[in-house]
Amino acid sequence: MSFIADKQTLEDLNILGKYKQHSVFNLFNKVKTVGGEKLLSEMFQSPLLNHEAINRRSAIFQYFQSKQITFPFSNEQFSRLENYLGSSSANNYLSTLLTLAQKKLLGAVIRDEEYQHIKTGLQQTIAILNSCKIFISQLEETREQQYPPFYDELLTVKNILNNPKLQWLATWQSTRQTSLQKTAKYDHLLRHTMRAPLTIVMNIFHQLDVYIAVAGLAQEKGFSHAHALPAGSNLFMAVELSHPCIEKAVANPVDFNQESNMIFLTGANMAGKSTFMKAFGINVYLAHMGFPVAAKEMKFSVREGLYSSINVPDNLDMGYSHFYAEVLRVKKVAEAVSKEKSLVIIFDELFKGTNVKDAYDATLAVTAAFSEYRNCLFIISTHIIEAGEVLQKEQDNIQLLYLPTIMNGTIPAYTYQLQPGISSDRHGMMIIENEGILELLK
Structure with a gap:
């Protein structure tokens, strides 16, 4: 039995690849021997499932540090x-x-x-x-x-x-x-x-x-060493978690438990939603390897795997539209979740390939269904803030968080700091106007 992280997830999070720009593997690949690099690659492809094995490897890194x-x-x-x-x-x-x-x-x-x-x-x-x-x-x-x-x-x-x-x-x-x-x-x-x-x-x-x-x-880099807990405790806590591959990345707290196992994330484009979700996913992966993490402190229950849906491509050869590719991705994750596995799930902008009404209905229904599986941890982002308002009334295990936009006159600025609640930012037209697109077309 091995930790589950499929090709789509590894590509979304840019985990592997000696020759891939800004990959997490390249960040850690400071070894001096060919054999060391081969071993490092094997570690990256085989995260651990036993909390004692994870903590032992982590202790070795701490010792040499x-x-x-x-x-x-x-x-x-x-x-x-x-x-x-x-x-x-x-x-x-x-x-x-x-x-x-x-x-x-x-x-x-x-x-x-x-x-x-x-x-x-x-x-x-x-x-x-x-x-x-x-x-x-x-x-x-x-x-x-x-x-x-x-x-x-x-x-x-x-x-x-x-x-x-x-x-x-x-x-x-x-x-x-x-x-x-x-x-x-x-x-x-x-x-x-x-x-x-x-x-x-x-x-x-x-x-x-x-x-x-x-x-x-x-x-x-000032990374810390996460402490692994047995699988059954269903906990994840991180202080000042950030993206390990971004210099001076803004850090955020993340806190999950059995009674609060889903984050519903909103915010404007460029507010930092995707980066935050990738930071979370990468650090979950590193923690299961027993590697140092980009956080001031972290402890977590061991999970069985990690799935993400961030950059889902269409497949013209198979005749799949972007929306259908999204649906198939959600189906694959739903199949894994329904088998009662303890997983970490990351969905960025569910169903953005369809119309607003269908996207609203689908986001609401799928999020509510996933929230029933309290043995898993979820982060789901969306622009459809109305879905968050309904979920807030119907589900008691969902954290509503958003990444704010601050307007300096007509110029948006971003804090990249999580805030409780639902975003009310609607600045898309203002950004379009700032870029002078409509003026160009007159």
Whole structure:
């Protein structure tokens, strides 16, 4: 069982994508190794469902953030280690010796450089492994707790690098005159005998790369660490929640519980509704990954998934209009909600692809129906403020919030700060007039 976030939701919130501008993945992708980036990508594609697992990962990020440690290797350095240990090797020492002797002879006769490449790779790998050993010992010296987060992994690395078979690492001296026999002995040991445990060391250093990079970003951005609660408590509380990818984003409080599990959001165009909803959705997703969140404080009940409907495209190939695409999206979400899953649902401007009367009736009916599922959390935005007035009288679990517009004469300004109530802003024609569109057409 895994956390549900379908393609539409991931695209709405711009979660994934190394090459997508302003994606959340790119914000956190400050790692230095290829293996670290791969691990980070896997984490982004697999949010967690267990509150204990979420809090453990979060605690690791907090630990490394408190230490403010720098990852000691560049991508180039660590790639040398991975390439060397990942290359093929003979199954026994004699075969290794014979193979290297042949390569050395070829190097002398026809200037074949493969033997020198192996020797250089061996020397670089030994140097990096010694650096790994020093780094782990420094981490141990700085730990304040008896068993800090990530202690078991650090102990695993320490035990592998302290293996008696690797005792020679500390006294090894880099020299161009290393004999063929010693080169073969150490090459066979590292690339065959100790390959599996050294692969574990590399994997743990990939984890260190991710934890140190993400912790550093959290420190730089002033992010906090959300606390996960068991699924049944149906709670979400955030203080000063904002969009993590927007510099100096305006922050807002968000508070849900069993008796108040839906926000009905109104406000003018450009007042910030979509940005607020995306900020909420992104932080919900990050929190389920155990990652730092853009909030001063956050605690939440673990959910089973997240659905959004923000930028629903039409599908001309299938013959779908924009309105029908919206309807199909709402149907898909309704199917998931009706299965009694604990979900987070975000709808931005329901049914904007149809006429005002149908949009009013549909928004009112669908919102009222969804509000009966109190195991889920909903944010639904609309321009149809009349629907909010009816819902306020009929439903007791809906928070009516709006994002205001302040008029400076005929010029609108936006606070991006949530206010209780329903928006009464109707400034569309004023904005059109400010842009001089009607004058152009005279």
